[in-house]
Amino acid sequence: MLAWYLLFTGFATMAAAPLTTWSLAALLHWIERPLAGEFDGPAGLLLALAWLALAGAFAWFVVMLQQTGMLLVSSSLGCRYRTAAAALAGMLRRAGPLAVLAALQVLAHAVLALPWLAVGGALYVGLLGDFDPYYVVSARPTALWWFLGTFAPVLALGLFLHATLYFRWLFATAALVLEGLRPVAALRRSRTLTRGRHLRIAVLVVGLALGVAAMPLLVTELYDRAATPLLDGLPAHRALVNAGMVVYLTLYAATVLGMLFLGTTLNALLVRALFHRLGGVRGSDAIEAAPRRPGRYVWGAEAAFLALALAQAALAVISMNLRSEVTVTAHRGASTVAPENTLAAFQAAIDAGADAIEFDVRLSADGAVVVFHDSDFRRIAGDPRAVVDTPLAAMRDVDVGSWFGPAFSGERIATLAEALAFIDGRAQALVELKPDPHNASALLAAVLADVERGGHGADVILASLSPDLVRAARTAAPDAQLALFANAALPGTARRTDFDMLGLNHLQADVRAVADARRRGYRLQVWTVNDPTRMARYMDLGVDDISTDVPADAVRVRDERTALTDVERLLVRLHSWFRR
Numbered sequence: 001m002l003a004w005y006l007l008f009t010g011f012a013t014m015a016a017a018p019l020t021t022w023s024l025a026a027l028l029h030w031i032e033r034p035l036a037g038e039f040d041g042p043a044g045l046l047l048a049l050a051w052l053a054l055a056g057a058f059a060w061f062v063v064m065l066q067q068t069g070m071l072l073v074s075s076s077l078g079c080r081y082r083t084a085a086a087a088l089a090g091m092l093r094r095a096g097p098l099a100v101l102a103a104l105q106v107l108a109h110a111v112l113a114l115p116w117l118a119v120g121g122a123l124y125v126g127l128l129g130d131f132d133p134y135y136v137v138s139a140r141p142t143a144l145w146w147f148l149g150t151f152a153p154v155l156a157l158g159l160f161l162h163a164t165l166y167f168r169w170l171f172a173t174a175a176l177v178l179e180g181l182r183p184v185a186a187l188r189r190s191r192t193l194t195r196g197r198h199l200r201i202a203v204l205v206v207g208l209a210l211g212v213a214a215m216p217l218l219v220t221e222l223y224d225r226a227a228t229p230l231l232d233g234l235p236a237h238r239a240l241v242n243a244g245m246v247v248y249l250t251l252y253a254a255t256v257l258g259m260l261f262l263g264t265t266l267n268a269l270l271v272r273a274l275f276h277r278l279g280g281v282r283g284s285d286a287i288e289a290a291p292r293r294p295g296r297y298v299w300g301a302e303a304a305f306l307a308l309a310l311a312q313a314a315l316a317v318i319s320m321n322l323r324s325e326v327t328v329t330a331h332r333g334a335s336t337v338a339p340e341n342t343l344a345a346f347q348a349a350i351d352a353g354a355d356a357i358e359f360d361v362r363l364s365a366d367g368a369v370v371v372f373h374d375s376d377f378r379r380i381a382g383d384p385r386a387v388v389d390t391p392l393a394a395m396r397d398v399d400v401g402s403w404f405g406p407a408f409s410g411e412r413i414a415t416l417a418e419a420l421a422f423i424d425g426r427a428q429a430l431v432e433l434k435p436d437p438h439n440a441s442a443l444l445a446a447v448l449a450d451v452e453r454g455g456h457g458a459d460v461i462l463a464s465l466s467p468d469l470v471r472a473a474r475t476a477a478p479d480a481q482l483a484l485f486a487n488a489a490l491p492g493t494a495r496r497t498d499f500d501m502l503g504l505n506h507l508q509a510d511v512r513a514v515a516d517a518r519r520r521g522y523r524l525q526v527w528t529v530n531d532p533t534r535m536a537r538y539m540d541l542g543v544d545d546i547s548t549d550v551p552a553d554a555v556r557v558r559d560e561r562t563a564l565t566d567v568e569r570l571l572v573r574l575h576s577w578f579r580r
Contacts, residue, residue, distance in 0.1 A: 001073055002261060003083075004070065004083075004087050005261045005265070007085070008066050008088070009257070012065075012066070053110045056109075057102050057106040057107075060105065061102040061103075064098045064102055064173050065095065065098060066264060067271070068090070068094055068098060068173060068177050069087040069088065070264065070268030070269075071174055071177045071178060071268060071271075071272055072086070072087040072090045072091070072177065073087045074268065074269060075178060075272070094176065094177060097176055100183045101172060101173065101183040101186060104184070104187065105169060105187075109162055109165065112158075112161055112162060113158065116154050116157065116158035119151070120154065120155070123147055123150055123154075124147060127143045128143055128144065128147055132375045132376050132378065132379065134373065134374050135376070135378050135379040138379055139378075163202065164198060167194060167198045167201050167205070168190065168191050168194050169187055169191070170190060170194060170201060170274075171189070171190040171271065171274070171278075172186040172187050172190040173271075174190075174272060174275040174280060175280065178275070178280065178281055179281045189280075193275070193279060193280060194278070204270065204274070205267075205270065205271075208266060208270055212263030212264070212266065212267060215260070215262065215263055216256050216259055218259075219255050219256050219259050220256075223252055223255070326538075326539050326543060326545065326546060326558060327355040327356060327544065327546075328545070328546055328548065328551050328554040328555050328558065329354065329356040329358050329527075329545055329546065329547040329548070329551075330346075330348075330349030330354040330356070330357045330358065330427075330547075330551040331527065331547045331548055331549050332358060332359055332373065332549070333345025333346045333348060333357055334348035334349040334549070334551055334552070336550050337352075338404065338411075339380075339401045339403065339404035339405075339411055340373065341360060341372060342371075342400060342401060342408070342411045343411070343414055343418075343419070344408055344411055346359070346419065346422060346423055346427075349427065350423070350426050352552035352555060353551065353555040354551035354555070355427060356427055356461070357423060357427050357428070357429060357430065358430040358431075359371050359419060359431065359432070360372060360373040360432045360434045361431055361434060361447060362375075362434045362436065362443070363388060363435075363443045364388070364390060364391055364395060365390055366391045366392055367442070368392040368415055369415060369446045369450055370387065370392065370395060370413050370414070370415055370416070371413065371414045371415065371416060371419050372387055372434075374387070375434075375436060377398055380398075380400050380403055381399055382403075383398060386436075388436040388439065395412075395413045396412055398412070398413055399411070399412070400412065415450075416431065416447060416451075417453070417454055420450070420459075421454060423459070428459055428460070428461060429456065429460045429461070430461045430483065431451075431463065432464060432465075432485065433447060433462065433464045433466075433469060435464075435466070440466070440468075444473055445476070448473075448476060448477055448480075451480075457479070460481065461481040461483050461500070461501065462477075462480055462483070463482070463501075463503065464483075464484065464485065465484075465486070467484060467498065470483075470484045470498050474498060481500050481501075482498070482499045482500055483499055483500065483501040483502070483503050483525070484499040484503065485503040486504055486505070487505045499522060500523065501523040501544070501545070502522055502525065503526075503527055503545075503547065504524065504526055504527070505526075505527065506529050506534065506538065509524070509541065511541065514541055523544040524543050524544050525547055526538050526543050526545075526546055526547065527547035528549060529547065530548055530549050530550050532553050532554075532556075532557050535548065535553065535554050535557045539557065539561060
């Protein structure tokens with residue numbers, strides 16, 4: 001099993017995982033819609049669901065390939081090297097039918113999901129469609145609880161049906177591999193074997209899955225508590241610390257891989273045992289003839305794994321950021337000190353030492369660009385009027401400070417021109433465009449006109465969640481600094497020419513995102529990070545900018561790290577690396 005696992009790990013690392021990423025990236029390039037920013041309307045939602053279905057099919061296919069090898073190995077009694085090498089050949093021979101089987105299963109789950117997704121969408125439109133989404137999240141109106149209470153039974157029923165379908169087809173891979181059945185016949189065979197036994201099977205499989213999922217977390221926690229402090233005793237010499245960290249990370253990677261191996265092996269053996277107990281054929285003849293001198297393949301895989309682990313550990317140490325040039329962006333100003341998107345919040349951000357101030361802009365009914373986040377005034381001022389339907393003169397009467405505190409009761413909505421004049425180069429202005437339906441082009445044109453009229457071009461970055469709007473901005477103003485904000489982005493799907501900075505939801509930021517930014521030459525921002533410990537982690541990760549509601553904390557963390565020696569920084573970064 002271990003010999004096979006090493007072979008498969010090498011195969012997945014060098015072939016399966018890159019092929020999956022490249023295929024999905026190529027598809028998204030082909031349809032000209034990278035998975036970044038927002039998906040607007042039904043067409044965008046269907047596109048997102050289609051992408052998730054494809055990603056799920058690819059991921060499930062790789063899992064089935066791994067399980068196939070485990071089933072073949074566990075059904076053979078030959079030499080371990082010969083068996084492992086033959087299992088790899090058998091897996092590749094069955095790759096086509098397994099791909100069809102994975103596609104059928106994912107397609108069935110996608111079709112099963114459509115009714116409860118449609119019901120959820122209809123309930124959302126009927127109960128929450130008139131509210132700004134941010135108002136719903138922050139204010140949690142009564143309509144939200146009606147939606148959750150109404151949709152919860154529908155969701156529970158949908159998940160129950162998905163679970164039933166999953167356990168009904170649990171043995172489809174085993175039937176295809178060990179009994180030689182075609183994909184559709186394998187699904188039918190699994191349905192026959194599991195009929196009336198779904199609950200008992202689910203208890204066994206779910207119980208094991210929870211244990212397997214806890215293993216890597218347990219390893220990380222043990223290393224963090226028991227082993228990581230030992231590095232603090234290393235001599236204060238950079239070369240020794242680097243060497244110690246490489247060895248440490250290599251051992252950690254090997255331990256985690258061992259736990260994953262144990263978990264996947266137990267899962268495969270459980271499925272095989274249940275399959276046999278319920279009447280499945282043992283398939284002792286399923287294993288193919290092994291290639292000559294199979295030991296070379298297995299020992300080569302083991303050597304490749306060791307080299308890969310060492311290389312990854314060395315790369316992790318080398319890539320640990322020792323720079324302190326990370327910039328701090330105040331999200332809607334210092335919005336924990338003063339009301340968001342107001343001049344008072346901007347002044348507080350400047351006083352805190354922020355390098356940039358992010359704020360949102362919309363169009364008023366008479367075409368003025370105003371600094372405001374929501375589509376209506378309900379959350380800030382209890383006023384249900386939409387921004388796009390309200391003239392600027394009427395907005396001047398809206399109190400946007402009292403909700404925050406009595407000291408800000410006179411705060412009013414500012415225009416973009418007023419905000420830029422107020423900041424006046426004391427910090428960079430990161431202006432996020434918030435278009436309403438059908439006015440994106442007008443908003444972009446008005447913003448560009450205000451920036452040019454005030455001569456603030458060098459101090460302004462234009463940003464949006466819409467890749468289309470960012471591309472339009474690049475066409476309209478080739479020299480402008482642009483940022484694309486994204487909740488998630490598949491590496492390689494966003495074209496480098498579209499933006500100068502990628503603002504990524506901080507929960508999606510990892511080593512790969514940082515490496516992709518370096519390779520493609522754009523800056524990487526993470527938003528919105530308010531916990532000092534997380535700020536430190538992202539600084540250690542090597543991001544270029546941190547967007548936060550508490551810029552004073554981010555500036556303090558950055559200054560504290562600047563005062564450390566290189567050796568101290570390396571040790572601090574290792575602690576942060578394990579806590580990510």
